[in-house]
Amino acid sequence: MKAAYIRELFDRYVIGNYRRCGVVFVRGEGCYLWDAEGRRYLDLLPGLGVGALGHCHPRVVAAIKEQAERLIHVHNNYYWESQGLLARELVKRAFPGKVFFCNSGAEAMEAAIKLARRHGWKEGRTELISLENCFHGRTYGALSATSQAKFHAGFEPLVPGFRYVPFGDLDALAKAAGHRTAAIILEPVQGEGGIFPLTGDYLRGARKIADSVGALVIYDECQSGLGRTGDWFAYQTLGGPEPDIMALAKPLGGGLPAGAIIAKERVAAAFVPGTHGSTFGGNPMACAAGLAAIEAIEKDRLLDNVRAMTPVLGYGLRRLKEKHAGRIVALRQCGLMAAVDLNGPSVGVVERCRELGLLVNSTHDITVRFLPAMIVTREQIEEGLAVFDKALETTR
Numbered sequence: 001m002k003a004a005y006i007r008e009l010f011d012r013y014v015i016g017n018y019r020r021c022g023v024v025f026v027r028g029e030g031c032y033l034w035d036a037e038g039r040r041y042l043d044l045l046p047g048l049g050v051g052a053l054g055h056c057h058p059r060v061v062a063a064i065k066e067q068a069e070r071l072i073h074v075h076n077n078y079y080w081e082s083q084g085l086l087a088r089e090l091v092k093r094a095f096p097g098k099v100f101f102c103n104s105g106a107e108a109m110e111a112a113i114k115l116a117r118r119h120g121w122k123e124g125r126t127e128l129i130s131l132e133n134c135f136h137g138r139t140y141g142a143l144s145a146t147s148q149a150k151f152h153a154g155f156e157p158l159v160p161g162f163r164y165v166p167f168g169d170l171d172a173l174a175k176a177a178g179h180r181t182a183a184i185i186l187e188p189v190q191g192e193g194g195i196f197p198l199t200g201d202y203l204r205g206a207r208k209i210a211d212s213v214g215a216l217v218i219y220d221e222c223q224s225g226l227g228r229t230g231d232w233f234a235y236q237t238l239g240g241p242e243p244d245i246m247a248l249a250k251p252l253g254g255g256l257p258a259g260a261i262i263a264k265e266r267v268a269a270a271f272v273p274g275t276h277g278s279t280f281g282g283n284p285m286a287c288a289a290g291l292a293a294i295e296a297i298e299k300d301r302l303l304d305n306v307r308a309m310t311p312v313l314g315y316g317l318r319r320l321k322e323k324h325a326g327r328i329v330a331l332r333q334c335g336l337m338a339a340v341d342l343n344g345p346s347v348g349v350v351e352r353c354r355e356l357g358l359l360v361n362s363t364h365d366i367t368v369r370f371l372p373a374m375i376v377t378r379e380q381i382e383e384g385l386a387v388f389d390k391a392l393e394t395t396r
């Protein structure tokens, strides 16, 4: 099918809630994508954080094929192997607890918020506190937890009971928390907000504040979790304590839609039959793909690769900041999550990168975001940064 016709189908039949660029992709392999004209792109932001293993990782493809031939879907009134195994593998890498599966990051945050409220319900704990500049998803609970006003516009009234405190300010958090607080919600590394990592000190302080008022701590690791920071979870990289509930999504299903929360057992017990659910959550396909993804990270030693590539990306970006002093005004990085703030809107540079064959994105207006796959090589990082350099040189 011709690319022009595919674009026409979208224009005619698909709701226009995304700002799509003109490219039609037809194939992906590793860190590369190919468009309908056969042009190759280096993808340093595969699937907006989904592609931790790049595109079409052979282990994930094999697991999907194998599972599809045996069992595609059964619902959650029954048992099946891959959901039980994936729950065990997640708990092993995080903290003792139990898992609820859903299909996306927003759904994982809905589950986290509902579980926290249900847990604190009898004590009248209905309030949730999150941080300024955070992003937790687009459904109403997740949107209400998201503090950025631009995502709220036109959708009010939001769910009551949410309040926001300044990023990194423990005094403000201590003032806001009290006997009505169900949970404090934190992204250990703010992703959509432009890659702002919290410190280990802050995470420890927040845990103390939560404990002192009897509230829970929720980490949203939908973007930062499952290896991208060089540990299984970003809170481990940052030296933070365990949360009570942690939300996961993006790479969880190896590219298939999947979300989950892991909750400490005493908290998880607040979900009894009938309190929450999901028709597709934890389905055989997504869980089989997720298991294969974890196996690939382990067998191919990809956490080590992330740790090795982190300074390569950091060094390259610092050199570009020196070269483009004034144009690049700030850099932030945690593992293979990196952000470059420009002295003006970043969308033009991102478009120029794409014209030159590099895929990154623009977040938070002035920021260029890099979330390369965990399989990325030194050569690919250098290739990507050379293109970024050229894009900076040829745009204003």
Ligand SMILES: Cc1ncc(COP(=O)(O)O)c(C=O)c1O
Residues within 6 Å of the ligand: 104, 105, 106, 107, 109, 135, 136, 137, 138, 187, 191, 192, 220, 221, 222, 223, 224, 249, 250
């Ligand atoms: C930290 C975080 N939480 C939640 C979400 C929402 O995930 P989804 O788009 O899968 O609903 C995102 C998406 O970018 C995210 O980065």
